[in-house]
Amino acid sequence: MNLSDPVESIKGVGEQTLKKLNKLNIYTVGDLLYHFPREYEDRSKIRKISEIEYNEVNTILAKIGTLPQNLKKGRQILTKVNLRDDSGSLFAVWFGQPYLKKQFQLNDTYLFSGKVTFKYGQIQMESPDYEKVAEDQNIFARPIIPIYPSTYKLSQKIIRQLIRNALDETQNQLIEFLPLWIRKKYQLADYNYSMNNIHFPESDQSYFIARNRLVFEELFLLQMGLMSIKNQMDQKRKGIAFKSISELGEFIRSLPFELTSAQKRVVEEIKKDMISEKVMNRLVQGDVGSGKTIVAAIALFIAVKNNYQGVMMAPTEVLATQHYQGLAPILNQFNIRTGLLTGSLTKKQKENILKQIKEGEIDIVFGTHALIQENVAFKALGLVITDEQHRFGVRQRTILSEKGSNPDVLVMTATPIPRTLALILYGDLDISIIDELPPGRQKIDTYSVNSSYRHRVYQFIKKELMSGRQAYIICPMVEESDDQELQSVISYTDQIKHEFEEYNISYLHGKMKPKEKQKVMEEFLKGEIHILVSTTVIEVGVNVPNATIMLIENAERFGLAQLHQLRGRVGRGQFKSYCILITDSKSKVTMERMKVMKKTNNGFEISETDLKIRGPGEFFGTRQHGLPDLKIANLYKDISILKKAQEACIEVLNMDPNLEKEEHQLLKSRIHQLFSEKIKEISL
Incomplete structure (x- = not known):
């Protein structure tokens, strides 16, 4: 049996079970075996019924005391059975599983494990896991029981049995693809041993040995896939060797401020890439306000002065327009012709700008997703820049690149990611970090309060408005819903109009037409709107130096990176600024987030904590297309294994860049299997 065989080839997978497995994205034998436990229960600690602890998971060895009953409880069926040992009795209860009535015979012995509560004057074990115990069975043989991520009506017992069946049917026949020298050097267990012991550990030690191997394997394969793609791109694609530009110094001196040393360092890294024949694939990471846009402008200047065109794509029309309006006057001084292409242009405007791009009458075009449409053609595209990369997938970046002949690619993000983790997420890119804020950038005072302070907060906003400043208020929703706890943009704006009668209030959200959004943003920028109530549509890149207050309602609904x-x-201007977070949540996670926001303005520190609190899955949110999901590794806890995996990966590729050696053939085929989608997208 192969990992790629359909899961229905496993004993016990019928039509109904197959549907439930598919809901968990399990389609093949491999999917089932890589459906790792989320936790384990130690059932070696069997308690007498008289020794149980309430509101905790207990394991008991008990006989069936009375025949099971199915009772109606509202619309559901409650199955109830009495359990006894020599110290007392309790009831086991299950909801919505009437078939269990036929499962238990009087006086049979079972191992039951579940949470015990005291309800309605009775001791109850709720929806316990159970296993029949034969008289001669050693119940302590495998006391560590796996608990799996599951779905409605797919019990732990069924999942465990199916995985046992899959392991039995593939027993010691899983093909080892990690080269022997890697396993020896990094002291990694055998593949078959690891798969058996991650699901059914013989001991704590066996579990740790198995997990170490599988975490290493997962991170190693991810790095190998991304670095192999990068290597192939470097080898196969000859890029544009841009020439050094004598005017560049004059352009940099003409900027309204001096570059920070971090900006200068990143500009040098970009220049080095652009001058080489290698296609530049570089990620520029920098905190909010670190000056990534001006670094992008310098790269565009180099491309245009080499007689090539440049393009800069942003995720929203508001941001694309802002880039255009901010950079066009600086570039125009050097006879660089700029244009803006967005979805809200009229048909005639669009036709006109498309013609200018095609004929080379526009040197740099700023825009949104409209840039990747088929009808956009360039005369000589030399540089592609995407801003806020986490909003785009690999495919979109690639489509834009294919509009030129191997143009250089620069990717920017203001979502700080710890460097080691950036290598995982953007392993096909070189990384530059702008880790310094320009002088004069204001420290923002941050406060966290509950809704009882709202009136005081409004008074504080009024005080700022009277001084001529402006304010943002962020709500997590657009329209009113059943959840009254959440502040909605539209109803919130109506509510506060009587509180701020003498001021102009408007709202902004993603469902508005681009022209409407643009109009509101322009009015806010001009100071005609005093308070802007918005969803997170203004999260990215919006620059209004006169706005000094950011009030965030229901702050618990946002991740740390988003709050930052x-x-x-x-x-963003010369005035003292404030961020006020309103939340009534008492949850530990919320409290921790608010504490971090008050303590630091450092995006990298915040991203570390965000990763720690939320875990990698949520942290990365919009994953790049074609990237395999992490099944077992935790990018926060397993950082030391990640570093070893990266070291091994570099060693393999230095020794055998195209994985041509015999000892690397199985590894190569496993990488292709995992990365087939991504390899297809990058057109290797």
Whole structure:
């Protein structure tokens, strides 16, 4: 049996079970075996019924005391059975599983494990896991029981049995693809041993040995896939060797401010890439306000002065327009012709700008997703820049690149990711970090309060408005819903109009037409709107130096990185700025987030904590297309294994860049299997 065989080839997978497995994205034998436990229960600690602890998971060895009953409880069926040992009795209860009535015979012995509560004057074990115990069975043989991520009506017992069947049917026949020298050097267990012991550990030690191997394997394969793609791109694609530009110094001196040393360092890295024949694939990471846009402008200047065109794509029309309006006057001084292509242009405007791009009458075009449409053609595209990369997939970046002949690619993000983790997410890119804020950038004072302070907060906003400043108020929703706890943009705007009668209030959200959004943003930028109530549509890149207050309602609904991005919309001018977070949540996670926001303005520190609190799955949110999901590794806890995996990966590729050696053939085929989608997208 192969990992790629359909899961229905496993004993016990019928039509109904197959549907439930598919809901968990399990389609093949491999999917089932890589459906790792989320936790384990130690059932070696069997308690007497008289010794059980309430509101905790207990394991008991008990006989069936009375025949099971199915009772109606509202619309559901409750199955109830009495369990006894020599110290007392309790009831086991299950909801919505009437078939269990036929499962238990009087006086049979079972191992039951579940949470015990005291309800309705009775001791109850709720929806326990159970296993029949034969008289001669050693119940302590495998006391560590796996608990799997599951779905409605697919019990732990069924999942465990199916995985046992899959392991039995593939027993010691899983093909080892990690070369022997890697396993020896990094002391990694055998593949078959690891798969058996991650699911059914013989001991704690066996579990740790198995997990170490599988975490290493997962991170190693991910790195190998990304670095192999990068190597192939470097080898196969000859890029544009741009020439050094004598005017560049004059352009940099003409900027309204001096570059920071971090900006200068990143500009040098970009220049080095652009001058070489290698296609530049570089990620520029920098905190909110670190000056990535001006670095992008310098790269565009180099491309245009080499008689090539440049393009800069942003995720929203508001941001694309802002880039255009901010950079066009600086570039125009050097006879560089700029244009803006967005979805809200009229048909005639669009036709006109498309013609100018095609004929080379526009040197640099700024825009949104409209840039990747088929009808957009360039005369000589030399540089592609995407801003806020996490909003785009690999495919979109590639489509834009294919509009030129191997143009250089620069990718920018203001979502700080710890460097080691950036290598995982953007392993096909070189990484530059702008880790310094320009002088004069304001520190933003951050406060966290509950809704009882709202009136005081409004008074504080009024005080700022009277001084001529402006404010943002962020709500997590657009329209009113059943959840009254959440502040909605439209109803919130209506509510506060009587509180701020003498001021102009408007709202902004993603469902508005681009022209409407643009109009509101222009009015806010001109100071005609005093308070802007918005969803997170203003999270990215919006620059209004006169706005000094960022009030975020229901702050518990946002991740730390998002709160930090939103806070970065203020403190952009010469005035003292404030961020106020309103939440009534008492949850530990919320408290921790608020504490971090008050303590630091450092995006990298915040991203570390965000990763720690939320875990990698949520942290990365919009994953790049074609990237395999992590099944077992935790990018926060397993950082030391990640470093070893990266070291091994570099060693393999230095020794055998195209994985041609015999000892690397199985590894090569496993990488292709995992990365087939990504390899297809990058057109290797």
